[in-house]
Amino acid sequence: MPRNEPTEVTDGWDGGRSPKRRKAVRYGVPVAVAGVAAATIGLVPAFAGSGSPDLPKISAQDLIAKIAKSDVQQLSGTVRVTTDLGLPSLPGGGSVGGFGGERQGHGAEGQDGSSASPQNKLMELASGAHTLRVAADGPDKQRLSIVDKAAEYSIIHNGDQVWAYDSGSNTAVHSKAEAHGKPGQRHHGPEDLPKGLKNATPQDLAKEALKAAGDTTSVTVDGTARVAGRDAYQLLIKPKQAASTVGSIRIAVDAANGVPLKFTLTPKSGGAAAVDVGYTNVDFAKPAASSFSFTPPKGAKVVDADKERAKAERQHGKDVKDVKGRKGLEDFKDRGGLNVIGKGWTSIATIKGSGSGLPAGKDKGAAGDAGKFLDSIGDKVTGSFGSGRVFSTRLVNALITDNGTVYVGAVDKEALIDAANAAK
Template sequence: MAPYESDDSTATRRRKAARYAVPVAVLGVAAGTIGLVPALADSGSPDLPKITAEQLIQKIAESDVQQLSGTVKITTDLGLPDLGGLDGALGSGATAPGGEGDGSAADPSAKLTELATGTHTLRVAADGPDRQKLSVLENAAEYSLIHNGDDVWGYDSASNEVFHGTAGESGKHAEQPAATPKDFAEQALKAVDDTTSVTVDGTAQVAGRDAYKLVIEPKQSGSTVGAISIAVDAKTGLPLKFTLTPASGGAAVVDAGFTRISYAEPAASTFDFTPPKGAKVTEESEAERPVSPQDEEDFAKGLDKGLEGLKVIGEGWNSVAVLETGGEGIPSGDEVGGDLGGFIGSLGDQVEGDFGTGTVFKTRLINALITDDGKVYVGAVTQDALVKAADTRK
């Protein structure tokens, strides 16, 4: 978090923004926090004592699993467009945040975004809040992220590159939430309110563990979310399975889970790491442009200014965030021209209504309408719901 103090009005705006972000952050599911989310490996319906939804939610909240290891399989299908041809339009060559082009292939902030699409197999281990390890298994390579005390190591075997950062208060990785199944399920449960149906839908066996199935569904129409299903370990309360299905049907947007799990204490050596001989090591401070106090102050002012323009309309799963940028909308493909113009034109659908005209950018879960006069409407709602929201704001 940027080091600044907030007044009551700023705090209120942030709470409103957070209230909107609950369904979106939970349902958007990509990037870093997805890494340790579990699900799949479902077989059998064990005979377990009856339990209410409220009791099962409480069981999740009281779960205190500190040690585990296992294998996770995760499939994510957000329906994102293929970006493979974009390099030619924008120019190739990744650069570090400082703009020097020396970013590390092992930097977790970039590497873990690959989990946002496709199917991946992960190995995970945890021993309390200060030691975790996640390894992404690829065809002929492996990427590992290790947190051990104050150190965070990322290692990409394909490039033989190492990234070293810190987990202390001064390190950027201190700001990243702990990516555990329990954390993810708790975020999902924050979306539960009067617009939500929560039920226990029988039992299952996941990775050899008896589990209850908790189902969360929007009561309202207009949401892109069909249902969220969480399989909860009947003994420990740990979420073992997470599946999010869209209202449009078809394959799950996220289907992830343990295929193997053990609650035994992992060996201490699991979290040891020494850079291999010949590996290129990038320190966190080298990978980023140093942030001056003035930069931090400007960032805080910019964040507050942005939140001043953020409003939320609707409620529950039909919440739509509205940001009045005061600028112009997305340039058309004709205005940009060339390969980039064609790419931009292929991404969105042109729409019109009482609000005027604009472009809708869609995934299978999160949709955004950018009007030609610079207003932005975004939510886990259908295109029609976005247009209706924009019309009500006219």
């Protein structure tokens, strides 16, 4: 069979195909990539394995359509996770954003159930190396376990039941999957689960990276690979916009069923992948029913998350309900504070400041100490907008002006300054 050669997709890349095909291939990369990279996970790049299998030639359009058409709902496997965003370290071994440092969830934290909170645990995946075990059997049954040397943390979704269990603190959190649709009806599916659980596999990251590609993106098929013992095509996605910090995204796609097996995001600055997620082994047979059953171990502390939420709402009212329903940056948009400027890979999210700004090193007392620390991890910048600090990772950069306005995106420092100047 002929070896697969690179084929490029750029402007107008549906090739005059049917509306259904155009819908399948009009996926893309832009704004979501910053949030995906900052909030989720990666895998060391060694899992492509040796050898490049001979596979029939396929175009980039057809490979993306193959991903879109893939309807695999049953699988189990292991995902090896490593993320290298270059987050600055904080005193005591932690890092900015609460990532890094020692494993959370032991000692006093475990007394109130927060050690088993899905949001807390899944944020740990934004830094360092991890091993995940995953299983799925349709939209109503999923399981994800984070395994480390000391303990195991699992999230289990089975019908209308969701459990989260941290063996380190022997704490379990239980809740009901939320209802959707008409009153009295229940719809259970992946949308009921914590966001991190939905973005913990190569399939999920690939979908985020293929939502709206257009004239800002080059898409090619770049050879083949063996991933988790399976033949795969390699889809290579590159931004055309020079200001982007993303160098490329490579997605290994199962040649037989179209399932993304590996997702690798490499910064333009080079070096190790910033986000690199892939299976080390995968089985597309129906998982055992026991994979999705859970009973709290003897002596475990069990927290009813629904009751705790209702109690907090009674005590604190609407503010707690707002927190429950927040959607990250979109929450600021709902409140009139978020705006997105630019397009494609160089989209920049802006959040209007309150005018108070950040503490400065010249301030007195604790504010001055905080200002000196911020000076040590951020670069002071100036422009017609005034002045501020740029905080950088290997992928996502943020400019916070002295009046508190935030500009953030997977773009270089100069693009943030230009955006601030233009908004003046």
